[in-house]
Amino acid sequence: VSIGESLPASRRSGPPTDDTRPVGQSGRDVALIDLLDRLLAGGVVLSGHITLAAADIDLVQVDLRALISSVPVGGGR
């Protein structure tokens, strides 16, 4: 996970852990939102079934503007 120019050489992957990704909580939330966008709208669609149980999407549908604004950019993690 990276904010601004600080995308690290090591992979971002989840779920984030402090020892592998020295980023703030906000960075993790951004990564989760990016992941959600991709999982729910991207990926190969085969003619199996797309099954989604009712989810607590509200947990990650945060105010991204406020969230990102609180993150130091330009090298901050």
Next chain:
Amino acid sequence: MIYLYGITRQLREPLEASGLQDAPVEAVEVESLTAICSRHRHLEPRPDAESCWAHEHAVEAVMNSQAILPARFGTTFPSVEALREEIGRRTLELRRCLAEVDGCVELAVRINPLTSTGGQAAHGRQYLLDKLSAQRLREALAESALACLREFAVDSRLATSQSGEDTVSISYLVRASGVERFSRAVGRLQRRWPEFALSCTGPWAPYSFVGDQTPSLRGEAA
């Protein structure tokens, strides 16, 4: 029930990962392809954080060593036979798609104004004008970002975002060897646009470049 995480070629390395419900992730070979999946007695996939990361973790277990077409979250089949039948029917298409993303990863860039562009007009003409203005700003932002980052990417697409409408979200397909270079370019863009907050996450599997989704914007071979 079979839950599908993605499709790849024949595995080069043994697969050791767990997926949804901590189920072991299996490889099911179908002709020249391999489905990455897990078996469940009962499963109702919920796109919560834990399940999303579990799906991603299974995808990454393969992505670390070879190209994979990640499946959309929640893709299930009633049986292995049904899975084999569907993949077998689309083998050529899936192989072509794998070739297109081979050696590449996806990076997600978000551009967000530090001040709201939407205004607080209650209703009427001003509201529509504010909406139009915000829309034009987003389009201009997307165009600028594409122009600045295009040379570092193979392809790019406007992404569908769960976040606010002020946000411009673009997916870039980048060669794995070019991730650092792309990251530095995002940093330069951030310095040029202090009035916007940029974020860049990844590398992800190429979720935005493996299906019939938003048409490609413009990209050039890096």
